[in-house]
Amino acid sequence: MNATISPRTRRAPGLRRVHRLDGVPEAASVARDIVTLDLGRRHPYLYNARLVASELVTNAVTHTSSGLPGGFLTLYIEATAQTARIEVADAGPLPGARTRPRLTRPGADSEHGRGLALVAAYADDWGTHTHPDGNRTVWALWRAAA
Template sequence: MTPETTRTESPAPAPAQSLSVLLSPTRRGARLARLLTVAHLADQGLPTEAAAQITAELAGNAVLHGRVPGRDFRLGLRVTGNGGDGGGVTLRIEVSDARGDRLPTAPGPPAPEDAEGGRGLLLVEALADRWGVETWPPPRKTVWAELDLRP
């Protein structure tokens, strides 16, 4: 009888879980972006509240400020990390629209003539661990936010 040998291997990092979808630049499209985010994260057992609020804001901005007739906006979600052994999981939310000429400004108190401006990005800044803007050759930009999540 030969002894059995067991080999233990380190678990490989989990593959990135991603979602990318084009949505209509309407209030319905922005709502669908939020609902898809919640469903995608819930399927993986990840918290959804902050991600849903960030997605709603970024998608709402794409509809309100980035809309070009006949052009959709893109929602991208990417979950990386394995979450095992106390490891971290990072969610990256990306919303791309067709108005690369209109970049978001740093959040701050709204100017008197624009009492509603800037409040949404204050929310993104408060909830996200990191956020920013990537510019592409016109006419495109991507506003992204990252959350460090615990499963």
């Protein structure tokens, strides 16, 4: 796994971190650990951010070129004491694929298709951005009520 995690990571107002992760299934677990270390255990959006980061990383590994041998993704974390933003940038669509991230309605027995529904349910806001090179970023945001 291509990620460095240090328990001594300091959290500060205006936190901005960038982590490059290998495009392997274990990256979802690593992303949860990174979010915990970067936000800190007392951050008000920690558990939602951990869940969403895990879902976004899993989607990138499963549905994009990030999951191909040698693939990678980038996890961005921004936070203040009362806000958090998670972004996952992938390596673009699988060869021949023309899909983009979207909410679906899976069947009752389906084992897949609920990831973005969870993101929508657990984030205050979320969205996607397709870059000119075909790579995509999916983001989620939490902010304190005004």
